[in-house]
Amino acid sequence: xRVSVQSAPFDLGAETAGFAASSAGAGAVVTFxxxxxxxxxxxxxxxxxxxxxxxxxxxxxxxxxAGRWSLLDALVIHRFGRLAVGxxxxxxxxxxxHRAEAFAAADFLMDYLKSRAPFWKKExxxxxAEWVAAKDSDEAALSRW
Amino acid sequence: xxxxxxxxxxxxxxxxxxxxxxTTASTVAALVAELAARxxxxxxxxxxxxxxxxxxxxxxxxxxxxxxxxxxxxxxxPMTGG
Numbered sequence: 001x002r003v004s005v006q007s008a009p010f011d012l013g014a015e016t017a018g019f020a021a022s023s024a025g026a027g028a029v030v031t032f033x034x035x036x037x038x039x040x041x042x043x044x045x046x047x048x049x050x051x052x053x054x055x056x057x058x059x060x061x062x063x064x065x066a067g068r069w070s071l072l073d074a075l076v077i078h079r080f081g082r083l084a085v086g087x088x089x090x091x092x093x094x095x096x097x098h099r100a101e102a103f104a105a106a107d108f109l110m111d112y113l114k115s116r117a118p119f120w121k122k123e124x125x126x127x128x129a130e131w132v133a134a135k136d137s138d139e140a141a142l143s144r145w
Numbered sequence: 146x147x148x149x150x151x152x153x154x155x156x157x158x159x160x161x162x163x164x165x166x167x168t169t170a171s172t173v174a175a176l177v178a179e180l181a182a183r184x185x186x187x188x189x190x191x192x193x194x195x196x197x198x199x200x201x202x203x204x205x206x207x208x209x210x211x212x213x214x215x216x217x218x219x220x221x222x223p224m225t226g227g
Contacts, residue, residue, distance in 0.1 A: 034227055048153055050219060053203035078226065090227060110227055118200070118219075119226035120153035131154050134223030 001066065001074045003058045005049060007081035012088055015077065023073045023095035030102040031093040032110055038085035041126045047080045047089065050118035054078070061112040065094070068108070069101040076109065078119065108145055114138045147212065149180075151190070152221035155197065158190040173199050174208045176218065190220075198223055 004010075012033055020029045036045045062074050071094055078090040092109045096102040113119075121132040150163045170176035181191040191197070199206050200219040212218070 050150070050152055050200070050203070050221070053200060053219070056203055114227040115224055116205070117226040118152070118221065118224050120222060121225045122153070131222065132225045134225050139223070 001059075001062050002076070003055055003062060004077045005051075005054050005058070006077065006079055009079070009087065010077050010091065012091060015075065015091065016093060019073065019075050019093045019095065025097065026072045026095035026102075027097050028099035028102040029093060029095045030099070030106045031091060032106050033091045034089045036083050036085050036087050036089060042085055042123055043126070044085065044124040045083045045089070046122040046124060046129070047083065048120045048122070049078075049080045053118050057117050058113070061109055061116065064112075065105045065108050069096060069105045071096055071101065071105050074105065074109070076113070078113070078117070080119065082124075111138070111141045111145065115142060147176075147215060148217045149176075150217065150219040152219065154222055155190050155220050159186055168212075170212055172208075172212060173201070173206065173210050173218065176212060177208065177220075196222060 016031050023029060058076050065071060065074060073095040075093040083089060092106050094102045094105040115134060115138045123130050123132055146165050146167055148163060149166050151159050151161060156162050168176055168179060170179050177191050180187045194208055198221055199208060201210060201215045202217050
């Protein structure tokens with residue numbers, strides 16, 4: 001299990017290939033990647049986080065996922081700092097013997113990362129900068145689990 | 146002494162990322178009341194507790210949680226990760 005909170009870009013292909021290659025015994029690898037969406041003339045995204053708590057909170061989510069599904073491995077990479085439109089913000093990868101568990105664990109991790117990992121996004125657009133408001137639907141999504 | 150951290154718009158409104166505070170507040174709510182009474186910028190930041198979250202020693206907590214033994218309190222808006 002690996003958690004990385006970093007400002008540097010990551011290589012999606014290399015991370016995915018490396019993760020799949022090291023997940024011995026896995027029959028399924030699921031990956032999700034979040035990108036900066038260029039809505040409404042958005043120029044960039046600035047992501048702030050809470051160093052220390054971020055790593056702890058994500059590790060706790062990964063542990064919870066591992067306790068719920070037969071995960072062989074999990075990877076979470078989440079960036080902070082200034083990101084341009086189209087750049088990858090984060091990725092989650094899960095490895096399990098079968099796909100249902102890999103999908104469920106990745107979905108669970110995404111829902112928790114949205115509203116329980118201490119990141120805050122600020123959109124930099126043509127009319128200035130604005131903090132992204134948390135969505136009620138993201139909070140409600142947690143009740144699925 | 147307790148370390149108080151602010152993130153996102155809470156940090157911007159207060160104008161500080163963190164500060165050390167000498168307080169006798171026994172709960173988060175009491176600390177919030179103490180801070181809000183300080184200056185207008187604090188009062189503005191803490192005007193609507195429903196739009197704030199709090200973490201005690203890097204674990205999410207509630208506003209009625211006790212502060213005994215806590216070293217670090219952080220205030221921030223609902224998180225927007227992923």
